[in-house]
Amino acid sequence: MRLINKKNKSYTQIFHVFTEEEWIKTGKNFNKNISTFFTGKKNEVFIHTHEEGIAYFIGLGKSTLQNFEIQQVAVKFSQAHKKNLQAVPTLVVADFMNERQFEELVKGLLNGTYHYPFEKDHVFWNAKFELHFENLSQKKLDHISRKTEALSNGQTACQEWLNKPANFKKPDILSAYLKNFAKKHDLKYTVFNRRKCEELGLGAYLAVNQGSAYDAAFTIMEYRTTVKNAITFGLVGKCVLFDTGGVSLKNPDNMHYMKSDMGGATAVLGTLIYAAEMQLPVNIIAVLPITDNAVSEKAFLPSDVITAYNGKTIEVLNTDAEGRMVLADALSYLVKNYKTDFLIDLATLTGSSVRMFGDTCGALFSNSDELKDLLIKTGDKTNQRLWSLPLWDIWKDDIQSDVADLKNISMKPIGDCIVAAKFLEQFTEGHPKWAHLDIAGVAFGNVGYAKEKAATGFGVQLLADLIENYH
Incomplete structure (x- = not known):
């Protein structure tokens, strides 16, 4: 156009x-x-x-x-x-x-x-x-043309990868795409296989990946600007390509929708595309812990105790709470190895957030009033809305374990999206400006272009607007 x-x-x-x-x-x-x-x-x-x-x-x-x-x-x-x-x-x-x-x-x-x-x-x-x-003026129209096409490219990639059937987006297929994308836009691309993850101690991520027939692909992508003293955003996107629930097997009735469990990663990918095509004057460090959650003789089991990257031990009570496991290592790895001004993770994480908000908004948790307000205002502006929920310490009591530092779920049938956020907070290593976005209800749902539930593109316009307009 x-x-x-x-x-x-x-x-x-x-x-x-x-x-x-x-x-x-x-x-x-x-x-x-x-x-x-x-x-x-x-x-x-x-x-x-x-x-x-x-x-x-x-x-x-x-x-x-x-x-x-x-x-x-x-x-x-x-x-x-x-x-x-x-x-x-x-x-x-x-x-x-x-x-x-x-x-x-x-x-x-x-x-x-x-x-x-x-x-x-x-x-x-x-x-x-x-x-x-x-x-x-033609100058303004040229700018709008470039901006809208870059955004469309980012949102389209987000929707396309989320919509792909499971057999069309195996870890090696996605990794090849990311490697080519990084080369095209001069991004630094790093990927750790299973052996390297073991050397680094990415135990929580590996616990999920160990049941997979595919090698680990713990991926870091770095977009750097030439502008001095630029703001650096750390982005983490849950990237479970297909989630069976593992040994804690999901109900099969809607399991075909579990190809959508990489909605956080696709939102991050779309944002990277927009930033690269617009050459935004910011730095972005993106971590995508790519894996599936499979059932096999090697799959992790309820009652396993896992040591995460930051040394904390996790008692696994439910293997279907795998998202917080991979995010735990991704968050702590990013914080320990990179200096970022803001840290944001996005994940299709809990059914709790879906039951709470449906498809109206995502659940937001943050330890920073500045970042929380920025995200809420940007969400209202882009109609990719968020609602803030508490991170009170009382919720930490529900994930205390007798045999490890933490449990990966609470045994109470309430507030799982809050419990999950409180769990993830233990792996942010005290980062002062962190936000967790649970987008399970808004990343995949009813859309005008498909008969069944499909990708909405949620998160791309939210993050792109936030990053582009932060001063």
Whole structure:
């Protein structure tokens, strides 16, 4: 999609974008038949054909709408009308739109092109498709074009890897992709196999990986800017490619959805893509502890006692609480080996967070008011919302063990997302600005492009906006 600051004498395709209030003011200038069917309500689309071409009237709803709502409308429009749209220069008529609002419109049009498996076969990726908008200078349009395409590339990668069937994303397949991505964008790429992990003492991660038929792939990716004294973000993404639950086997009814248990890692991957393509003036250290959680004669067992990277011992009560095991080593490894200003981990971690919030928001835990407030404000801005929950020490009592330093779950049937966060806190090594995001309910769910549950792309816009706009 090219964004152009010009207006031809005539267009065969036009997008008229209106809020309800704007339509009341200007709708009288159009054919009366249009007013009969179009009011500017949110997601309302009226298609008007005439001798010169075709016009799409797109409703945004009330003028008090948030910017992310413009993106939502554009996504739905892009998905619904892809078969009818033409690859021709197209005029956007939306005189009320400012730069940020137009950016959200373009984001939505591009993000709405996603389907699985993804191919750029949507008309918006056709070289002949141009979006003409007079309100902004060509310089600003060029910036929006670069930014929205980078974001779309990041979000698409996030959705694509989460949606892949389990046999299409084995550890070696994902590792090959990450290695090529790192080479393309000049990122430092490091991966530890099982033998190296044993040497380093990554015992909690290895406990999960030991049941796998595939070698360990504990992965570190480093994006570095040339800007001096830049902020450094440490990102950890849970990357369990498929979660059977291990010996504590999951109910098989919905086990096919467990290909989604790498939602934290895909959010981190999408953010790295955006940062690299935009050349953001920050540093990012990303740790992706790649493995599956399999059932085998070598799988770890309930009652095992494991020694984690930081030396703490963990009594395993449930092998289906594997996410916090791999995250424990990833967090402590990152903190002990890298200096970061902020430390954020993301994980499709607990059913508890799903039962609490459904698909409305992720659960947020942080030991820093600054980081917590930043994440909540950015979540509200991008509609990738988070709700803060406590990290009171009383929750630590529930994971005290008789035979180890910690248990990997509480035996109480309550508050598991809080218990999991409290468990992870023990592996942050006192990092002063840490946040844990449990995104189990929001990373994978009902979407407009698929009949079944599928990847939402949650986390990419949240992290990209946070990192890009932190000062």
